Amino acid sequence: MSKVGNPHAQDAFEASALRHQLGASRRIIPIVPAGSAAPDGGRQRARLWAQIGFFVLFVLAPVFDLLRYDLVAGHAWFLGMEWRVGLAEYSAGQIGLGQLWLNIGLKIFLPILGAGALLIGVAWKWGRLYCGWLCPHFSVVETINQLMRRATAKPSIWEKRTLPTREPDGRTWRADPRWWFVTVPLAIGFAFVWAVVLLTYLLPPFEVYGNLIAGTPTRNQFIFIAAGTVVLSAEFLFARHLFCRFACAVGLFQSLAWMGNRDAMVVGFERKRGADCNSCYSACDHVCPMRLKPRNIKRMMFTCTQCAQCVSACETTQQDNPNGPLLSWVSGEAARQNEAGLRAGGKTRD
Template sequence: MKTPVPFVRPNRDFVTTIREDGSRLFLHPADVRGLFTQARRWSGWLLIAIYLSLPWIPVGGHPAVFLDIADRRFHLFGFTLAFQDTWLMFFGITGLGFGLFFITALLGRLWCGWACPQTVFLEHVYRRVERWLEGDAVRRRQLDAQPWTALKIIRRGGKQVIFFVLSAVIAHLFLAYYVSITELWTMMSDAPATHWAAFVFVFIFTSILYFNFAWFREQLCIVICPYGRLQSALIDDHSLVIGYDATRGEPRGKLGTPDAGACIDCNRCVQVCPTGIDIRQGLQLECIGCAACVDACDEVMDKVHRPQGLVRYDSLAGFAGGRTRWLRPRTIVYAVLLMVGATVAVWALSTVRPANLAITRLTGAPYFVTDDVVRNQFLVRIVNKTDHAARFVITLPGAPAALMRTGLDEGVELAPLAEDVRSLVLQMPRSHYEGGFVLTVRLADEAGTFSLERTAQFVGPDKELLDEDAREKKEQHP
């Protein structure tokens, strides 16, 4: 029987999960109970339930969240955006960015420990399966040290099979956000060659998820994710973080040690850490703010009849004996930017219409003059952005009464997400022509539930030149 891997005391100068020879040290975080652990578990299960259920919940005839790439439509809780409205994604992306900046400046890495999909699925799904099959942290380390027996093969092999199935389920549900549940079931029922692109995507995505959650794990947070490195620029001494009260805890010593601080150096906070750090060494890049060390330390403090809070949520200013300032320039600026962005986003969403209208002048001469009229020619492009057929009507409100129009007189019938380009010829009798003017082109549905307006410039020659030309022709042909 191999010797179990000894306890490795973390050092903030190097990554705990990498040994001196460069090999990987696999972590087996110990189980922990407590207020934060229970709250984080419930919030994690809630997030997972939301992720799994959104493609199944119909809202307005479509799934609650359905990013229909094939038909260029995005259905979000009953609100439909056409492909032409993808510019609104700018507000979503920047809103997430400023929201994350604000939350980090205020509450530290709350996102990482409580809501990041990496943490949620790893801690509340994959590691739960691992604990169920292989036992607690001590038993898992003992299993690592054991030779490959039939029982070890069954346990490890069964775990890997379950991991792969879970990864496949997550990957399929992810695809459902883009193709819908019904279409996903059709793809799964047919031969892989029938929908080879979707099959390849699911296989690759499943493999990536399996590799990540079965082997890579905390290395994604430490090596790949840039958020931990950004935190040094986003937080300050008044941001809420998880830390160790060195004033109260030092010097460390076992129970009964004279003049020792509150910390009994049991290393329980290290044993439960999912990234293998020692929070007593200060705030570190690897800390994801999961609060496992808080519950672990509070549990130990209860057992030794000492006050809780040796490891706790607080600001660096609070740990130093000062007062945390929640309102400060950093949080105020982030909050203002977030509110401004939200206001502009609401306004932008209010401008979304179920159709699109564009007017361009026909190539060639900007206008034509005959003996009777001045003529302008336009191309009108109409797009139906809804998921049902619609009939649209073009009107020219406020146009001069003498203006004659050819084209789009009877309206346009368009299929869902269809578009049509029609010619619109406008003619002004020379006797009523007073020079160029701006006209309004209005697009409305037949029921009159919405309208959309664009402006166009009716151009022509200078009226004095036109009148002089008319006089010359009259003199030539009396």
């Protein structure tokens, strides 16, 4: 019987053809939608990998004797080599006082001053890059900020107002108190790891880890780890970004160097296009882990860690704007002009 002569067969044939066409159209839909690349060019992903890598280095440096001071042996280790200044040799009369002071200068003060000069030199030109891209403490700060935001819609318990429950890319979420069951144990876990790792910078790492695995730490080891875990847990839960802003000497000296250079890299704001911010929800303010206002003048950004989360947020919210984002890293004359423009125009809106 022909399909044309049988209405039911004709309907079945057409339905089959329609299903085939729909199936074909489904198959050509890409798994990864076009334009799904990060609007910031992968900057935050690169920063995440840098933080992970440096945190791993922070944990493993004592294990491989890359950098630590051994209280038991009475000398330091650096890049796998014993680092002695000659105190034992001086006591035994094998070297004189002049040689001892020379060793102290070359093996203690010179490396410290060299590392400090490198840190300050980087900060002078680019700001607190170490803090935002490498510091193992700041990576914990950001992690707990995100978890606490999921639990309370605030990045810390001291935040006065809740943040918008949306991401710069438009995704929405809702706060759920059950996230506290993740936040608190993870903060304590980070504190425990930090306490143990800090101890391995002072005692032989294999002794410390061996005693922990066997459940037989010495009395002093137990006191150090327990006290460190309690103190760091309190700091991670209640004062983590306050420590970064007001108590960290490494961050303070970087900020002072950065503030002293008017040509240093800053987050620049195109104030003339400020009206474009009306289409945004101040995403740059809400993502800042240091709770700063990125569109403000430099002196109000004293503790900026150059994490560029504000820049990435602006690039995401303005990705359909033909004029591009309003925030970007600028330096040199552009940094001077940016600062002059902001000072002339007064404060930016919150």
